Amino acid sequence: MCVSMCRGCDKVCEIVVSSILLNEFLPPSPLNLSALSLSTTTTPAIRSTEVSVWNVLLPSSKENQKPSNDCPAGRGSNEQAVHQKQRLPVTMELPRSTLLLLCTLARSLVLGQQEDKVVDDLCLGCLCEAMSDCNRTFSCVGDDCGLFMITKPYWEDAGRHVIAKDNSSSPGAFQRCVVDPFCAAATVESYMKTYSKDCNENGAVDCEDFFALHFLGAGCEGDINQASPEGLDKLRVCQEEVAKIRSGN
Template structure:
């Protein structure tokens, strides 16, 4: 039952993000909504009650350095140099997703060496970073990510 709730949570986030993409007319994103949902599920179960804890914030558990490497996206009417811009962005799901997309665009690479760049690589980039994404994933992250991807692959 818990796994079903996790997948539903990832699916809910993916559908919300898809609606925003359709509204904005940005359907050529480097990272799909399903992929974002599975990364979110893997890293935090897409728990929207998460804010900042230590040096990580939001549903994607983003650090300041990650946000900076992603180009410092901000909420509308915000300024990346203003105090709190980082936490305001990464604690808001849509801005956090834009941060992940910005990071992936900057560090896009074949992390697992299979000759293609896809969500498996983005999941590695998100957890391991752009300078060492060939390493191993933590068991829980790997399990949550694979369960989510399997669910969407079976149903698409």
């Protein structure tokens, strides 16, 4: 349980464990770092710890899951045209996905796994929540694939990441990457490193900017408030929940 891991972050763990006892989680999988390594034909291999938030993701269904006391370990393209997305049903309740992020925060505080990244793990989790409710079994809707709903041009712009022992020139390499949580997260991180921009012009590049880049594409041209109001609302709700835990409230 989270409590057994927490030394010096008791308040965070108290909140997380209390939430877990009232919600449903998958049991944690053993963290096999060697098995989670990623590679790409155009960029250095991504270490698995750089996407540690994805060690365990949510099941696709919110029903018929047994409670557990264990703590679980796009869009956009470089083209100027903005393609309308087939949107998934939007729910403003974030019980399990948000709690997963909070549990990840507690684990990160203890294990020191938060690294200096363009998109931190918690923002990455909220992007996932906004795009697909972090549905790990989500395949494709039109051109959008995986739990981040990534397009092939986006994947190519991000460096054509592939899962271990795959090749970016092999048929299906794109789909195999973006439906894999680790490879998809590495793709998003690489895309944001390349096209990072203050889309909302508030003086800082923040998670809402990353969402605009992810949904609208490089240059973030267009109004994200009109392009995806539901997704933006979900992103903000997710961030608010994370902020509450960070502040200990």
